[in-house]
Amino acid sequence: MSDALKLGDVAVVKGGSGFPEKFQGGSHGLPFIKVSDMNLPGNQRYIWKSNNYLNTTVYNLLKPTVFPRDTVVFAKVGAAVYLNKRRILTEDTAIDNNLMGVTATSIEPLFLYYLLQSIDLAEWVQPGALPSINQTIIEALPIPITDRKQQRYISEVLNAIDSQIDATQALIDKYTAIKQGMMADLFSRGIDPDTKALRPRFEEAPELYHETPLGMLPKGWCVNVLGELASIASGITLGKDLSGVRVVLVPYLRVANVQDGYLDLSEVKSIAVPEVDADKYVLQYGDVLMNEGGDFDKLGRGTVWREEIPECCHQNHVFRVRADTRKLRFDYLAYWSASPFGKHYFVLNSKQSTNLASINSTQLKAFPVAKPTLEEQEEIESRLQSVDGLLSSSKDELHKLNAQKAGLMQDLLTGNVPVPV
Template identity: 25%
Template sequence: MKSGDLYVSLKDVTQSGDLLGSIARVPSDIASGRLTQDTVKLVFDGDPVSRDYIYWLLRTPAYREYCRGCATGTTTLGLSRDDFLDFPVPSPAPADELLIELLEGVEKRITLLRETNATLEAIAQALFKSWFVDFDPVRAKAEFRQPEGMDATTAALFPDSFEESELGLVPKGWTVRPIGELVEGIYDGPHATPAESADGPVFLGIKNLTGTSLDLSDIRHISESDWKQWTRRVEPRRGDIVFSYEATLGFFALIPPGVRCCLGRRLALVRPHAENGAGMFWFHQFISAPFQQLLDKHTIHGATVNRIALKAFPSYPVLNPPEPLKSAFVDSVAPLWAAIHENQVQAQTLTQLRDTLLPRLISGQLRLPEAEALMAEVAS
């Protein structure tokens, strides 16, 4: 496999059929790779149709429904090669070719926004690591040096020596306390799944957690009545930190502004106290290497999935710097996170546009003038 190659999965362990027959493209930053079992590479014989056309054709609802209809098995769904190869490939009309160009442009913009966010988040993480993991400003002051990259007011917030704690050497005057003493609360949602709705509030699932952020490109909506039921214990709000306590352990994400949602199964939420620092500080604490190692230490390894005991989570010890220092960190990274959240909104809007356009591919519903108008709109 090399950059730009297309590959298809002929198995789906989710039992929903959502991944059966799914197609993907090797990213441009991956020079080469190997296929996993039950995954096939598409090799093109000549150029009757473009690779880009096949890529988008195999992402249409019509193709997804075809794969579900051909599925075999119960625990693990399968798609035979013959059934896959039997899927009809109509010749693209001129409007379809423009639509493919439009979809490619949308995809590139989504990718660019995500890459930008990864860079912004890396900057924020590097600052947290310097201040609260490596203690660079404290070490500098202990050696009678001026801490780098900060003004005198911020530098004055750091001590110039260390002391012993249950977490090892920590800056003098900083405390180590259980999480539960430092936040307003830790909550999980109902252990069930409500019926899906055409629109309405977002039902956060474990699939929406992608490591350090929420991916809202594929969301499940629920009704207003179900939302009231599912938020009786806690209604997620901006600055809360959602995390998984089963399966994908160690995944944490900030609830962004403007998202009306509830917690799904295997998800929990940390709500910080305002006086103990904003969610941005605690989010970076939770994704830092020391806390991730603490999670590994408390992981319960099961036969099918790993988990942590949610009841024990509030007792985990964490480093608690003075409030002015936490506030200084939040002030430093807040502009980064404002840009990240704005980019997430743009990416979600583009994703919705893409998903609206996909069913119109090969349907004959899109006329050439309309396709040209859409091209101009996205280009602007």
């Protein structure tokens, strides 16, 4: 192995070309990709299709650099969400001037991809009017494995686990779509108590439905605002002056802990609160937690607290909704808030700014809830929990695979662990 071998010795590193907006678009010709095309969901390694094409006339006018298939591309400017995406071209493609392409000459192309994926490019951004990654830095990256057979072996191992990751992500996407479809049906048609099946649609059996503020719902269902069915409270306000006040230290949930349908308790902070006030902030089993604000798709998301941490409190940007269980089941409420009906309400009634939105307690109390009998609420919960179980196991598997891949990359790409040939 030669310690002196650098990426620029085994690959061609180039920046992309500028494409004036008037030339962007098209449906045929030479594909070109932009930074926004890099932010694909999941663990996709390849760019299969472009959103923009250059016809022959425009190509002859602009004369952009054309990168061959198997070139690894990445953003050289922008936020870390873009900088740390790597994609492999599947056909000859032009790339814009905010992207950089690395084309293998005497290195295995797939090994090149994983080598670049293992590096945090955000650490190499150079300061300036437009912070970016310098081409010479990429060219100077060391090549830890120089034997082509070893490179192929490492690529095959990592590609195999990536294929498992892709398959698992596809399952998660499938179950998520199934759940959304189930929610749309269950919260508009409900479950017939005799047949235990979905009621016929309104168009098929209008006699089974009646008009409500939420539209046509099954007879026997009523609509109440959340304030009539639950108590709603804000939490601890951070930054208060507690000088001279007797305090206790308590764990508390932040916005970051309340995710979309689950809790992220990997980091739970503690805060000092007045001893006399501590009890009123303590969460109880079955409390539904809803964030005050965030991205549009996360507004009003409901996550059920099940006393995962004893004597845990919540901050003021996390609402605690405590359902009156004689009228409303807390799991049903959490599902209802995440349903198309819930999302529609929160988006329409939120205070909105660029990419963010927020709701206040008054709007939350006015949130309309379609309320079948407690028995039917439980049946609806059960149907949704069945698909949630499949989602949860698939997400656990994805987490394990990603951890396994990270370990393999650390072992194989550094040259520290012997690689069989």
